[in-house]
Amino acid sequence: MRENLDFDFNEILEEFKSGKRLTGKGGLLAPLIKQLTEAALEAEIESHISNDVLRGNRNRRNGVNKKTIKGTSDGSFELETPRDRNGTFEPQLVKKHQTAISDEIEEKILSMYGLGMSYRDISTHIEEIYQVSISTATISAVTDKIITKVKEW
Numbered sequence: 524m525r526e527n528l529d530f531d532f533n534e535i536l537e538e539f540k541s542g543k544r545l546t547g548k549g550g551l552l553a554p555l556i557k558q559l560t561e562a563a564l565e566a567e568i569e570s571h572i573s574n575d576v577l578r579g580n581r582n583r584r585n586g587v588n589k590k591t592i593k594g595t596s597d598g599s600f601e602l603e604t605p606r607d608r609n610g611t612f613e614p615q616l617v618k619k620h621q622t623a624i625s626d627e628i629e630e631k632i633l634s635m636y637g638l639g640m641s642y643r644d645i646s647t648h649i650e651e652i653y654q655v656s657i658s659t660a661t662i663s664a665v666t667d668k669i670i671t672k673v674k675e676w
Contacts, residue, residue, distance in 0.1 A: 556624070557600040560592075563616045568605040570660070571612045582609045593623045 535551045544550050568584065575582040587603040604614055613619065635645045642659040 553600045557592075557602060560616060560624075561603055564602075564604055564614055567614055567616065568607060568612050572607060575607075575609070575611070580609070582607050582611070584608070590622060592617065592621075 535555075539551055572582050572584065585606050585608040587605050589601055589603055591599050592602045593599045602617060604617065604619075606612055617624065635648055640648070642663055646659060
């Protein structure tokens with residue numbers, strides 16, 4: 524798990540006050556979106572591996588794949604997507620071969636973690652975006668990772 528934090532809230536606030544843009548190429552929000560997305564992917568793989576182990580399958584983490592993600596309003600960033608040894612992990616937040624995040628998804632990511640929504644509300648939002656149902660246990664794992672990151676900021 525990565526502990527390196529690229530997003531310093533106080534530094535971003537100062538840059539914003541001095542006139543730097545929040546969105547667009549070189550915008551201030553790209554590092555935040557990157558970290559929130561990676562934390563959510565970390566929770567997804569942990570849940571996937573736990574489920575595999577409970578089913579009696581041997582599986583474990585196996586590094587990350589890197590790809591450049593283009594956000595429609597926040598420029599681009601390099602995303603590290605975790606992978607598993609068995610190759611059965613299918614991320615839901617940013618699918619395999621997906622190279623762009625839409626405005627809608629960016630807004631959902633920021634709103635889910637920034638507004639303190641309930642697990643049920645977050646689950647509903649994810650279902651709206653991906654048309655997949657994600658358990659509240661998985662949502663809990665995701666939000667626990669995000670809360671840890673936010674407290675470190």
